[in-house]
Amino acid sequence: MLIVTFEALLAGFGLFFYYVAFDYHMNESINYRMVFYIFDILTLAELVMVFLVVPVFTAGAISMERERQTLDVLISTGVSPFKLIVEKLLSTVALVAIMGYASLPILAIVYSVGGVGIDQIIGVVLLMIAAAILFGSIGIFFSTICNTTMVAIVSTYVTMILIFLTTLIVGNINAIAESFRNRYGIAGTLFSIMTYAPKGAGAYLLLLNPIYIVVKFFGGDTAKEMFKEIRDAGGMFSNIEEHWVLISGSLLMLISFILLVISAKKIRK
Amino acid sequence: MLTVENLNYSYGSHKVLKDLCMHVEKGQLYGLVGRNGAGKTTTMKILSGIIDADSGRVTLNGVDFPRRTHLRDIFVGHSEYKKIGYMPDNFGVYNNLSALEYLDFYAEEYGLTGKKKEKRIAEILEMMNISELSEKLVSGMSRGMKQKLGLARTMINDPDLLILDEPSSGVEPEGQVSLRDMLIGLCSEGKTIIISSHVLSELTRLCTNVGMLEGGRLTFEGSVAEVLEKSRLNNLVRVAFVDGFEDGMKIIHDSPLVSKISFDNNEIYFEFKGERKEEAELLKRLISAGTTVSFFGREGGSLESLFKSVI
Ligand SMILES: Nc1ncnc2c1ncn2[C@@H]1O[C@H](COP(=O)(O)OP(=O)(O)O)[C@@H](O)[C@H]1O
Ligand SMILES: [Mg+2]
Numbered sequence: 194m195l196i197v198t199f200e201a202l203l204a205g206f207g208l209f210f211y212y213v214a215f216d217y218h219m220n221e222s223i224n225y226r227m228v229f230y231i232f233d234i235l236t237l238a239e240l241v242m243v244f245l246v247v248p249v250f251t252a253g254a255i256s257m258e259r260e261r262q263t264l265d266v267l268i269s270t271g272v273s274p275f276k277l278i279v280e281k282l283l284s285t286v287a288l289v290a291i292m293g294y295a296s297l298p299i300l301a302i303v304y305s306v307g308g309v310g311i312d313q314i315i316g317v318v319l320l321m322i323a324a325a326i327l328f329g330s331i332g333i334f335f336s337t338i339c340n341t342t343m344v345a346i347v348s349t350y351v352t353m354i355l356i357f358l359t360t361l362i363v364g365n366i367n368a369i370a371e372s373f374r375n376r377y378g379i380a381g382t383l384f385s386i387m388t389y390a391p392k393g394a395g396a397y398l399l400l401l402n403p404i405y406i407v408v409k410f411f412g413g414d415t416a417k418e419m420f421k422e423i424r425d426a427g428g429m430f431s432n433i434e435e436h437w438v439l440i441s442g443s444l445l446m447l448i449s450f451i452l453l454v455i456s457a458k459k460i461r462k
Numbered sequence: 463m464l465t466v467e468n469l470n471y472s473y474g475s476h477k478v479l480k481d482l483c484m485h486v487e488k489g490q491l492y493g494l495v496g497r498n499g500a501g502k503t504t505t506m507k508i509l510s511g512i513i514d515a516d517s518g519r520v521t522l523n524g525v526d527f528p529r530r531t532h533l534r535d536i537f538v539g540h541s542e543y544k545k546i547g548y549m550p551d552n553f554g555v556y557n558n559l560s561a562l563e564y565l566d567f568y569a570e571e572y573g574l575t576g577k578k579k580e581k582r583i584a585e586i587l588e589m590m591n592i593s594e595l596s597e598k599l600v601s602g603m604s605r606g607m608k609q610k611l612g613l614a615r616t617m618i619n620d621p622d623l624l625i626l627d628e629p630s631s632g633v634e635p636e637g638q639v640s641l642r643d644m645l646i647g648l649c650s651e652g653k654t655i656i657i658s659s660h661v662l663s664e665l666t667r668l669c670t671n672v673g674m675l676e677g678g679r680l681t682f683e684g685s686v687a688e689v690l691e692k693s694r695l696n697n698l699v700r701v702a703f704v705d706g707f708e709d710g711m712k713i714i715h716d717s718p719l720v721s722k723i724s725f726d727n728n729e730i731y732f733e734f735k736g737e738r739k740e741e742a743e744l745l746k747r748l749i750s751a752g753t754t755v756s757f758f759g760r761e762g763g764s765l766e767s768l769f770k771s772v773i
């Protein structure tokens with residue numbers, strides 16, 4: 194049901210922009226800037242889905258079964274706790290993957306129109322999956338250690354928002370300080386965060402912020418341009434910006450794995 | 463078949479099981495009885511591998527049951543537990559699934575697929591007499607139906623030992639009777655079953671053996687026949703005199719096996735720590751002393767009163 198609604202929304206959305214990009218501006222050339230927007234907004238929409246949907250589903254995954262005692266029955270089959278946890282995670286991530294799949298036709302249009310590279314599309318999809326797995330693992334973790342589903346959902350959101358804000362603020366501390374000095378206000382500060390390349394060692398924290406990366410990376414900047422000044426700040430990995438997606442993805446997976454192991458350990462409490 | 467030695471378990475600082483020992487033989491229908499909060503559910507969860515005991519040992523058919531405390535234990539499955547079918551006190555069913563979907567889910571969990579799976583599910587539905595429920599959603603089922611479905615699920619893997627936590631609580635009387643027939647049938651086919659209840663009389667009607675759980679250990683373990691005999695001994699003896707009440711009172715009072723004497727009109731009540739033979743001897747002494755006794759015997763007390771006195 195959710196998927197059908199989502200797909201319908203995406204279809205309408207895609208068609209609308211298709212017309213905007215082609216018919217409306219038929220007399221001129223294809224509006225490339227518009228294509229970028231489609232891609233941005235599409236990406237953003239999916240991120241929001243991942244951010245909103247995954248925690249709700251995963252944060253209930255274990256605690257709801259605990260409340261209904263069906264978890265005891267599952268465990269009593271002698272199944273490996275880690276396998277049980279991973280199955281719970283995958284069933285949610287699969288849902289997100291289906292949503293991503295539903296948006297493929299639109300991505301294809303965007304690609305055929307040009308302006309967005311195939312590597313960028315693959316990068317978005319990969320980071321999105323990594324984000325879904327990370328948020329899902331956080332959800333599962335709280336679902337395992339919290340007594341009620343409600344507490345688990347709230348804890349998951351709070352943690353995600355904390356990670357998002359801390360990495361965003363520390364990673365862009367220079368831009369934020371600059372804006373404050375110049376009294377840009379909130380809108381101005383946000384603008385400078387999204388416009389300027391992050392500097393300093395703190396920028397590495399942004400490896401843990403898939404949302405920022407996806408939004409900024411595919412808003413036109415490439416990772417290379419985004420983080421060109423990190424190296425000068427004396428970062429450990431001189432070519433980290435070249436493999437940003439890979440490194441960020443691996444790091445998120447590692448954190449997810451650790452969270453899942455702890456969850457598996459705690460499930461038989 | 464199942465041996466439990468010195469099981470200890472605490473929830474934080476609250477010690478629930480203290481050196482619990484328990485013995486169940488193949489084919490027994492074993493009733494675990496205890497007040498609410500005595501630790502029946504906790505014991506059953508340990509036996510089913512849902513929680514780990516703090517210490518102690520559980521063996522099934524001579525095989526030690528692993529306590530899964532190592533980190534690597536979270537990555538591997540434990541097939542020992544496939545020999546046990548566990549049903550929690552609310553039957554552990556999912557409201558949003560039909561009976562068929564529920565059984566299907568667990569059949570796959572136990573590694574059955576394709577034709578083999580379908581065949582097994584059909585067998586189980588048939589065996590439990592719930593074929594007509596297969597398309598029905600769990601949310602629309604009565605407790606009795608859920609209980610049958612939960613029981614059907616425990617049978618999917620054809621386990622040797624069934625552990626059923628308060629299976630008949632909240633189930634209508636007809637449901638209880640059919641549960642009883644079903645469990646007795648399963649035992650005669652060689653299954654071993656442990657069920658729990660806080661009502662002793664319910665278990666003596668159903669089980670072959672009983673363990674009474676109180677204070678974290680079994681205060682009694684034995685056959686139902688032993689329970690009934692114990693319960694008989696636990697009842698007061700009543701003697702009714704037509705004549706010779708005073709002499710009778712003296713004899714009864716002097717008997718070392720008698721305690722807590724009370725009387726009412728020409729009747730005397732007392733606790734008597736003796737078996738049938740001692741009862742007969744006391745009666746003989748009363749009669750040879752010249753009293754006229756119109757009634758001598760144990761009052762029929764409830765099993766629950768035994769339960770209260772044993773614990
Ligand atoms: N998850 C838990 N956390 C803390 N205490 C518990 C928990 N589960 C049970 N207890 C306590 O342990 C005792 C035994 O509970 P339980 O095994 O459910 O008893 P029974 O099944 O015989 O009613 C009770 O006093 C109960 O309050
Ligand atoms: Mg209980």
